[in-house]
Amino acid sequence: MVKWLTHRTLTPTYVGSNPTLAAIYFGDNMKPEIVSILGIEYKIEYVDNPYEVDINKREPLWGQIDYWTRTIRIYDNNRPQEDIWQTLMHEVLHGISEALNMKLNEDDMHDELDLLAIAITDVFFRNGWIKNLTTTEQELRKEDNLS
Numbered sequence: 601m602v603k604w605l606t607h608r609t610l611t612p613t614y615v616g617s618n619p620t621l622a623a624i625y626f627g628d629n630m631k632p633e634i635v636s637i638l639g640i641e642y643k644i645e646y647v648d649n650p651y652e653v654d655i656n657k658r659e660p661l662w663g664q665i666d667y668w669t670r671t672i673r674i675y676d677n678n679r680p681q682e683d684i685w686q687t688l689m690h691e692v693l694h695g696i697s698e699a700l701n702m703k704l705n706e707d708d709m710h711d712e713l714d715l716l717a718i719a720i721t722d723v724f725f726r727n728g729w730i731k732n733l734t735t736t737e738q739e740l741r742k743e744d745n746l747s
């Protein structure tokens with residue numbers, strides 16, 4: 601059986617290496633608040649308490665995606681941007697795997713999914729598509745947005 605997604609032209613969410621563009625998409629702190637995963641929109645929340653990441657607040661987590669409420673929660677607490685993106689990519693990959701019914705979601709430890717998240721994040725940062733901003737750069741951006 602051919603799934604409908606196979607024949608669909610997917611519009612890539614272009615982030616690009618243009619810092620101004622990136623600022624528009626992600627805001628000053630480079631943290632996106634919403635993500636469309638193959639047409640399904642998830643709200644992204646950043647929390648500073650790892651127990652708040654868990655929708656049931658039972659265990660500390662780095663990140664969690666909830667397919668029912670369509671929310672992704674990420675442990676923030678001013679962690680380095682690259683670490684936050686890695687967690688976000690991990691949860692996005694869960695969303696992709698769920699949407700496409702892939703085997704990645706069936707592995708309890710999801711080691712391969714996590715390796716993919718690490719690799720994708722590395723590609724984004726290594727190529728400068730997403731940048732770690734210095735405090736000065738963040739301040740400059742805020743001024744730019746005000747003027």
Ligand SMILES: [Zn+2]
Nearest residue numbers: 690694710713
């Ligand atoms: Zn996971």
